[in-house]
Amino acid sequence: MRIPARPTGTTGEGRFELSDVGVSFGGVVALSEVSLEVAPRQVLGVIGPNGAGKTTLFNVACGFVTPDRGTIRWRGVTLRRLRPHQLAGLGIARTLQAMGLFDRMSVLDNVMVGADRHAATGFGSALLALPRSARDERRLRDRAMAVLDELGAASYAGRLPPSLPYAMRKRVSLARALVSNPDLLLLDEPASGLSQGEMAEFGSVLRGLTERMAVLLVEHHMDLVLSVCDEIAVLDFGRLIARGAPDDVRSDPAVLAAYLGVEVREGAASPGGREDNSARSA
Amino acid sequence: MARSVLLRHLGLAVLGLVVVVLVLESTSAFRNAQFATMAYLGIAAGGLTVLTGLNGQLSLGHGALMAIGAYTTALLLQDQQLPLVAVLLVASAVTTLIGAVIGVAAARLHGPYIAGATLALAVAVPGVALYFNDQLGGEQGLNVFVPDVPGWFADAVYFLSAQDVSGSKYVAYVGWLSLIVTFVLLANLSRSRVGRTWRAVRDDEVAAEIAGIPLGRARVLAFVVSAACAGLGGAVMALTVRITAPSGFTLTLSLSLLTAVVLGGLGSLTGALLGAALLTFLPQLVTSLGLDVGLSDLQSAQLAPLVYGLTLALVILLAPAGIVGSVRARWRRQQERATHDYDLPTTTAPPSPARTPGDEPGGDK
Numbered sequence: 001m002r003i004p005a006r007p008t009g010t011t012g013e014g015r016f017e018l019s020d021v022g023v024s025f026g027g028v029v030a031l032s033e034v035s036l037e038v039a040p041r042q043v044l045g046v047i048g049p050n051g052a053g054k055t056t057l058f059n060v061a062c063g064f065v066t067p068d069r070g071t072i073r074w075r076g077v078t079l080r081r082l083r084p085h086q087l088a089g090l091g092i093a094r095t096l097q098a099m100g101l102f103d104r105m106s107v108l109d110n111v112m113v114g115a116d117r118h119a120a121t122g123f124g125s126a127l128l129a130l131p132r133s134a135r136d137e138r139r140l141r142d143r144a145m146a147v148l149d150e151l152g153a154a155s156y157a158g159r160l161p162p163s164l165p166y167a168m169r170k171r172v173s174l175a176r177a178l179v180s181n182p183d184l185l186l187l188d189e190p191a192s193g194l195s196q197g198e199m200a201e202f203g204s205v206l207r208g209l210t211e212r213m214a215v216l217l218v219e220h221h222m223d224l225v226l227s228v229c230d231e232i233a234v235l236d237f238g239r240l241i242a243r244g245a246p247d248d249v250r251s252d253p254a255v256l257a258a259y260l261g262v263e264v265r266e267g268a269a270s271p272g273g274r275e276d277n278s279a280r281s282a
Numbered sequence: 283m284a285r286s287v288l289l290r291h292l293g294l295a296v297l298g299l300v301v302v303v304l305v306l307e308s309t310s311a312f313r314n315a316q317f318a319t320m321a322y323l324g325i326a327a328g329g330l331t332v333l334t335g336l337n338g339q340l341s342l343g344h345g346a347l348m349a350i351g352a353y354t355t356a357l358l359l360q361d362q363q364l365p366l367v368a369v370l371l372v373a374s375a376v377t378t379l380i381g382a383v384i385g386v387a388a389a390r391l392h393g394p395y396i397a398g399a400t401l402a403l404a405v406a407v408p409g410v411a412l413y414f415n416d417q418l419g420g421e422q423g424l425n426v427f428v429p430d431v432p433g434w435f436a437d438a439v440y441f442l443s444a445q446d447v448s449g450s451k452y453v454a455y456v457g458w459l460s461l462i463v464t465f466v467l468l469a470n471l472s473r474s475r476v477g478r479t480w481r482a483v484r485d486d487e488v489a490a491e492i493a494g495i496p497l498g499r500a501r502v503l504a505f506v507v508s509a510a511c512a513g514l515g516g517a518v519m520a521l522t523v524r525i526t527a528p529s530g531f532t533l534t535l536s537l538s539l540l541t542a543v544v545l546g547g548l549g550s551l552t553g554a555l556l557g558a559a560l561l562t563f564l565p566q567l568v569t570s571l572g573l574d575v576g577l578s579d580l581q582s583a584q585l586a587p588l589v590y591g592l593t594l595a596l597v598i599l600l601a602p603a604g605i606v607g608s609v610r611a612r613w614r615r616q617q618e619r620a621t622h623d624y625d626l627p628t629t630t631a632p633p634s635p636a637r638t639p640g641d642e643p644g645g646d647k
């Protein structure tokens with residue numbers, strides 16, 4: 001299961017590939033025949049109306065949902081019986097749609113949990129508080145602080161998440177994902193609930209990240225998606241209905257019919273993606 | 283933040299040891315026995331507060347785990363072969379093993395089911411003693427042969443206070459030394475990445491799992507650590523009470539431990555100690571107060587549970603985070619007010635989206 005950090009010479013090197021994935025919950029087909037791949041340092045946007053299967057796609061990628069069919073390959077190796085806790089070790093990080101911060105732990109501790117993958121010492125040295133455990137902690141703390149600093153959240157390090165402004169909480173959850181130093185980052189609606197200004201800031205943070213890692217971005221805000229993504233995939237009722245460069249997708253008739261045409265005009269940000277989407281059924 | 287966690291905890295341990303010596307040397311044999319009681323309750327409550335407070339697992343079976351430690355101790359002391367330290371370690375180890383089995387089962391369960399499983403444990407274990415009547419003494423239980431006070435120990439105490447060591451004083455020392463060692467180790471864990479992992483699992487298991495924490499392993503580890511403490515607590519209890527019988531390990535013991543932990547403040551070792559002190563001294567205090575104001579023996583004795591329940595209700599109402607937890611929360615708020623007045627949010631944050639199962643992977647939380 002362990003995969004070398006830098007595989008060499010394999011085909012599909014550094015790629016994340018989902019092929020022919022199908023998931024259904026009882027009678028609901030959440031995903032059907034979905035194939036996607038993300039190349040190193042590529043930003044792939046996944047858009048689609050509410051209930052299109054975007055979060056389910058992430059859940060499949062993370063091992064929370066076992067697909068009925070299809071395969072997941074990462075760096076040329078098929079991931080079978082993937083468990084969510086193995087992801088971080090594989091160099092994949094994810095943020096949750098509802099953030100999932102640890103509310104009774106300081107912001108710094110929240111982020112340090114994300115860095116746990118890089119811890120080198122175990123239970124014994126923790127129990128006895130051996131110097132190497134202390135060194136390890138210091139290393140993780142520095143790492144976490146560096147990421148918080150990078151995201152402009154360092155001054156909140158000692159606080160509890162519920163006492164933070166909403167946008168800052170979102171950054172903490174991003175910091176927790178980034179601190180593991182992933183090669184692939186899955187972001188589930190990272191900009192929901194942000195103001196225009198905050199979203200612009202977030203966009204530039206995101207563009208900075210793409211030099212280091214591949215990003216799979218689920219987002220309702222079209223102007224953000226259009227401005228940061230190299231490629232966009234459109235899901236509707238669990239099916240991939242279009243995929244291509246932002247400009248192509250924007251003018252794709254199927255997409256316009258299913259999703260974009262109704263509400264989103266050129267560059268118009270939709271502050272509440274949810275309301276917009278309900279319009280399509282009207 | 284202290285430069286070294288270990289130095290800080292060792293410093294506190296030395297301080298604690300000094301206090302223990304001062305207290306035990308200046309109080310009567312009767313009080314010494316009470317302090318021994320506080321020690322064994324404190325050890326078990328310390329383990330329970332780690333399990334419940336840090337990792338969010340509820341156990342109604344810690345009294346039963348103490349029974350395992352206590353019976354092991356009684357059996358081992360019957361043939362007087364092992365040194366006492368070894369007896370304590372083996373008692374704790376045996377309980378740890380059984381705790382591991384229970385922990386594996388509990389880790390697969392959620393909330394009320396863990397409570398149910400550990401409740402079953404609490405009910406079943408005394409029955410085991412009855413079933414193995416010949417080996418475990420049935421209803422009567424086993425007598426515990428407390429080893430003689432070692433010469434060097436008697437000398438040391440005589441050197442400190444020019445007093446002889448009574449049996450109960452010896453046991454009180456053994457209990458408090460065990461408690462101090464246990465608390466140093468628990469505090470180390472709590473401040474380490476292990477403790478952080480436990481808290482993360484407690485606060486949000488999905489997020490913890492994504493961050494790379496294997497949930498099951500984290501839960502089992504917390505249960506095992508907690509069981510080790512319960513076993514050691516049970517061992518000290520055996521020495522203190524000098525008899526191990528099923529009637530000493532009823533559900534009441536498990537519930538008392540939980541009460542102590544809730545009163546003190548979940549997750550706080552200081553709180554666990556405070557809870558153990560209340561558990562030990564409050565009933566007596568109330569009873570003697572009752573006698574002072576002219577109540578009959580019976581009435582005074584009945585007053586204790588009443589006051590106890592009232593205290594619990596008051597703490598839960600007024601300080602739901604427990605005594606230590608509430609003090610800490612207030613302190614934290616003051617700190618934040620002092621340091622962060624300047625960067626209050628300028629935009630009002632939208633309410634965080636309500637958590638619906640569909641939003642979260644593994645929606646069967």
Ligand SMILES: Nc1ncnc2c1ncn2[C@@H]1O[C@H](COP(=O)(O)OP(=O)(O)OP(=O)(O)O)[C@@H](O)[C@H]1O
Nearest residue numbers: 025028030049050051052053054055056057640645
């Ligand atoms: N655990 C589950 N059990 C049953 N049905 C589910 C489960 N998870 C998702 N679904 C269903 O699968 C479909 C896809 O849901 P999903 O959460 O993936 O949508 P989404 O594209 O992320 O929507 P949103 O934009 O609202 O976040 C929906 O019909 C949803 O009700």
Ligand SMILES: [Mg+2]
Nearest residue numbers: 054055056097
């Ligand atoms: Mg979703």
